[in-house]
Amino acid sequence: MPDLGKSKRIWTFISFITFILFGLAALLHQYWINIFVIIFGLLIKYYGSNVLFTKGKERRKYLKQKLIEARVISIKKQK
């Protein structure tokens, strides 16, 4: 899914659809709808996360780099 994979708007839309489906399942007590929530949730986790949550990821990378530079954690090469 190369185009879908890079489009933040589409992944945001999919996220909201997922939340709405979850809400519907809860309100209507139609728990089978959660099957789709699981499918969309997993899709977002494995394909959409990198597109949707870049800020958090970059921030964590930056913090990790700071920890490495401060020698709080270290990288060891595999033999």
Place this chain on the structure above:
Amino acid sequence: MNWNSIVQAILSPGPSVVISILIMILGLFFGMKVSKAVLSGLYLGVGFIGMSMAINQLVTIVTPATKALAKNTGINLPAVDFGWTGASAITWAWAVAFVFFAIEIGVNLVMLVTKTTNVVNADMWNVWGLALTGYMVYFATGSYIWAFIAGVIQAIISLKLGDMWSEEIENMLGYPGITVPHIEAFTAIIMWPVNRLMDFIPIFNYRWSAKELKKKIGILSEPVVMGSIIGLIIGLAGRYTIANALSLAITVGAVMAIFPVMAKFFMDSLTPFGTTMSNFMKNRFKNREFVIGLDWPVLGQSTELWVTMVVLIPVSIAFAAILPGNQVLPIAGVINYCLGVGGLLLTGGNLLRMLVLGIIYQPLFLYGSTYFTNVFTKLARDTGAVNVPKGSLVSWSSIEAPDLRFLMSKAFTGNIFAWIGLVSLLILFWFVYRSFKKNPVPSKKYKEQLIKKNPKSVVAK
């Protein structure tokens, strides 16, 4: 003037509205553009609503299964667990509860001015926890003074907990300027000695995150799968039909699938707020990094948190059945946030440690809730906020900081052993606080899993 009614009216819209408005006001105060401040507040509110929905859905679907399980296994425990919602309802109905609102704000201001904390606690919704502690002490001692002193002690502890976790939360979530000063994380203090022992047991010193587990046990480590299996087990143990058991399984799986996504979504939107606040503070207060205290759901994107809380559901029910002297069956409070949040922050997301600590410390909560059964029942009857039929008992199975509350209740009646216990607990807290200040990121000490081909090589990512 009925101050209690005024406070309750302010807080009645719920945490999602109250905290959103506070964040908007703080955002404007820190110099954010109006549109950005409003958006930050709105995103936070929407996020909290979403999370509340997910949590409530989990409790709603698990509660009847727990009741069915108890009925079918013949577990008959006298006290009804009404969870945190029942506990907060009866606490806010206590005539003196509003005073603790002032205690929380007053203690926070004094500590900020005296530079004994960097936490600006925006989590006003959870002031009821302070009021509950106050009532417990008042119930034991008959003294409002001791009740207020207990509230002050808890407020101080909460703010210091917020200071303790702030760097770790930034490292864990990637968001600057926020922390969790919730008293439920005080469980980490009592769990610290066993966690420290685990440092000497090799198996606990590997990186047991949900991601790492996947390399070992593949699809079974996927939180959706784990949650669904637990849900199915609970449903079948409660003698549900296959269809209903599958509904339960799928719903638990859906919560595990959606919650981390929901949490990340709204937390990402808090980044502009956190950055603006941080810059404001750096410009005006040299050498001080303030952090905003928020409610624990901001940690909701942690998969390890949810896996721990869901896996511990059948554990708490099993303990309730077998522990001698226990009077409470976990129902509304069956999801133990204290063990989840406390374990997450203490261990840095080491799932194995969180689960083992959860199993070891679960009895503490059942015995704590049994001890406070009479307190909750009297408060419920006195306030009329929750209907308790004659001869019935109510309690809260996952009561926050049961150790601290028990010791303060006993100590302030003059019990010397309770005083020794309370002082020891506070000394332990101080020790753990200092330890976290020196090593604020516990996850850094864990090694990557050994690779079988070359057991001597260790690679850190």
